[in-house]
Amino acid sequence: MPEKHIAWIPGSTEHELSSKNRQVSLVIFYLSLDADDKDTALKEFSIYHTNSFIAENLKFIASKGTEIEQADSPDLYAFALSFFKLLPSISQDMGFLLKMLAIPNDARLHPILAYLQEHLHENLKMPQLAAHFGFSVRNLSRLFNESGIRFSYYVNNLRIMRAIELFADGGRTMQQIAYEVGFATPNHFNRVFRQITGVSPNAFVKND
Incomplete structure (x- = not known):
């Protein structure tokens, strides 16, 4: 993963993340999405390029602690969930990166x-x-x-x-x-x- 990029990894997807960028700082968010969510973009592995708007929102969400529970902070939970669901429409999809991420069968x-x-x-x-x-x-x-x-x-x-x-x-x-x-x-x-x-x-x- 290069710096200033986001990998969206659907649940139950085998994966490995690494970077040779000396300045990279890896931050991982885990989300629980509705099983019947109709947004197909959230069900596919994708890599997105960040911008200042995305970066500031990620910093804001990360600053709210290690866990955001719907019962404890319903407004914050709704904001965070909505933000991640919007990623496909507000980020530049780095499709060229996906073309090289084939996992060989052999x-x-x-x-x-x-x-x-x-x-x-x-x-x-x-x-x-x-x-x-x-x-x-x-x-x-x-x-x-x-x-x-x-x-x-x-x-x-x-x-x-x-x-x-x-x-x-x-x-x-x-x-x-x-x-x-x-x-x-x-x-x-x-x-x-x-x-x-x-x-x-x-x-x-x-x-x-």
Whole structure:
């Protein structure tokens, strides 16, 4: 999870949260929603980008203690519940992040995907990856395909996610970030960033 993003995780969904952002502060809210709630957006895993309005409301709700009970604070409870239900309509849905969050069906891919995460700065190619983990290129390609993961697209998404984390850390130029996340040239970084997010890296940072 990059800084200034929210993950909405429906109940009974297996998940794991992590971030390499040095400044990230993870805050978790647990909500009890009506089983017959008709808002389908609340029943799907989503990642949202925060803004100042959302951030201030989250701080306000968090400041009211570790638990908000309907019986004890009905007005505060109603406000908090309504705010979270409104998130899909007041936040920018970061759909591009969801495209890379595939959970592979085959457990043999888990260490491979973890390896990709740790070696983004390298020139990652399928043949070298297959040899490293003892697969033929054909078999490894089949594993990715059967899990619905396109290798090059997945790697590019990981690199853009890492770039967003580095934006928040500060202290680096856009060119330095491009090289650090594994792009050969800043122009290639800019092109892929725009393809995935819909905006340029500079525009993304300005709107952050």
